[in-house]
Amino acid sequence: MLRRTFATTVALFVGAALVACTAAAPKPTPTPTSTTVFASEEEALAAATDTYAKYLAISDAVSADGGREPERIRPYVTEAFWLTEAAGIGGLVSAGYRTTGSSSFDQTTMANLEEGAITVQLCLDVSQVRVLDSGGADVTPDDRVDRAPLEVEFEVSVNPVTLSIAKSDVWSNQDSC
Amino acid sequence: MVKSRFLLAVLVGFLVVIGVGSPAYAAVANACTPIEVKLGTCSVGSIENGEAVIRGDQNNGGGGGNNGGGNNNDGGSGDGGNSDGSDGPGGIDTGMMCTGGAICLPDLVTLNDLARFRPNAPSLSMEPDGWLLIGLPANFIADTSRHMQTGILFDVPIEVRFTPASYNWSWGDGTTSRTSVPGATWAELGLPEFSPTPTSHVFAETGVYSVTVTVAFTVEYRAVGRAWMSIDGTLSAPAVTIAALAGDAKTVLVDKECNRNPNGPGC
Incomplete structure (x- = not known):
């Protein structure tokens, strides 16, 4: 155990020394990010995009099942956001609705990157999703906004690196998407 | 409403x-x-x-x-x-x-409302493993712990938490007992083998016994993210049964082991 700790310490030290050497190079390139988890903004955005894609797929699965087994969503969201998520699921279950079709998102851009948090803006596209009542009739609201501009904040935890959705706010008018 | x-x-x-x-x-x-x-x-x-x-x-x-x-x-x-x-x-x-x-959520949730939630069954083990000696304590262990389930009650996603409260033992010889502890191995208790424990039982006659444990759980629930609320009463997990061969020293230590290992000592 001690030996392992020692080895890790040595590895970290050597790693730090290498980084120091790199940083001391004549033309140091300032990193565009303050977070130490991701090497670059692109990497953080990729991680956020990947997490959101998985989350959205699970969200589609839960709503397709009429809100059954909502806990499937839980691994993707923070404790606080789970409250918001649960409220939406409650609305679905209460109405006896389910959905068909898949959601998608595009125009994902980085809005803010800081230690422990990534905020992206994206367009959530639900145009391919229909809402059905318990009898199978299409009850999708006529005035539903099919492309919603959302600002999604991810909480970043390390060891292992995990992104959890902490916020999902409409951030602009619908014309943005 | x-x-x-x-x-x-x-x-x-x-x-x-x-x-x-x-x-x-x-x-x-x-x-x-x-x-x-x-x-x-x-x-x-x-x-x-x-x-x-x-x-x-x-x-x-x-x-x-x-x-x-x-x-x-x-x-x-x-x-x-x-x-x-x-x-x-x-x-x-x-x-x-x-x-x-x-x-x-309604202000009064009862156990009936939570009928769809059922605590997980424990796993039941004993020592010695699958056999015992008449006249000497055999030790039984119900392995369970506090656990949680998620589901929907009155259209609201809720969490239900089960905490083991008591253990009802049916020893298969016509006697029963109730303990407040799940039991532990002799090694965990720091006792020599065949010592009496809170969850041990002594069988008087040879035969095959079905020993059953039913764990009663206290129940709490909460809307996701809110404080836990307790409910009066307990819910029981499905009963779990283990079979044990009870014999005297000869039938168990020699006969049974000879079935497993015909070349063993004394066979």
Whole structure:
């Protein structure tokens, strides 16, 4: 155990020394990010995009099942956001609705990157999703906004690196998407 | 119906009020999950005549809109909605369904309401493993622990927590007992083999016994993220049975082991 700790310490030290050497190079390139988890903004955005894609797929699965087994969503969201998520699921279950079709998102851009948090803006596209009542009739609201501009904040935890959705706010008018 | 319910949780609008990020691009902000967007219950604003217009009045026939002052984006601070779910300044009609933005549970949840939730069965083991000596204690261990289940009650996602409270033992010889502990191995208890323990039993006659344990759990529930509420009474996990061959020293130590290992000593 001690030996392992020692080895890790040595590895970290050597790693730090290498980084120091790199940083001391004549033309140091300032990193565009303050977070130490991701090497670059692109990497953080990729991680956020990947997490959101998985989350959205699970969200589609839960709503397709009429809100059954909502806990499937839980691994993707923070404790606080789970409250918001649960409220939406409650609305679905209460109405006896389910959905068909898949959601998608595009125009994902980085809005803010800081230690422990990534905020992206994206367009959530639900145009391919229909809402059905318990009898199978299409009850999708006529005035539903099919492309919603959302600002999604991810909480970043390390060891292992995990992104959890902490916020999902409409951030602009619908014309943005 | 509505009066019989009380508001346990959460006004999404309130979260919005305290959760709005940078005002630079949060001109129109409202918490929206993909499911709410799909249902069309999400308030997406549009700019008309230079004013932000919040569409929070959609009604999907039951889903309801978000109830909460957070839907105000007129520069003032929202009031977080009313804790009883009623309409009020800054609020939007929920259709009194207690959903869409608020979580409501009846004020009295009983065990019957939670019938669909069933605690997990324990696993039952014994030592010696599968056999015992008549006249000497055999030690039984019910392996279980506090656990949680998630599900939906009255349209509300809830969590139910089961905590083992008592262990009812049916020894298969016509006797029963109840313990408050699940039992532990002799090694864990620091006792020599064949010592009496709180969950040991002495069988008087040879034979095959079916020993059954039924664990009773106390039950708590909560709307997701809220405080735990306890319920009177207990729920029992499915009974678990283990079979044990009881013999004297010769039949068990020699005969049984000779079945397993015909070349063993004494066979």
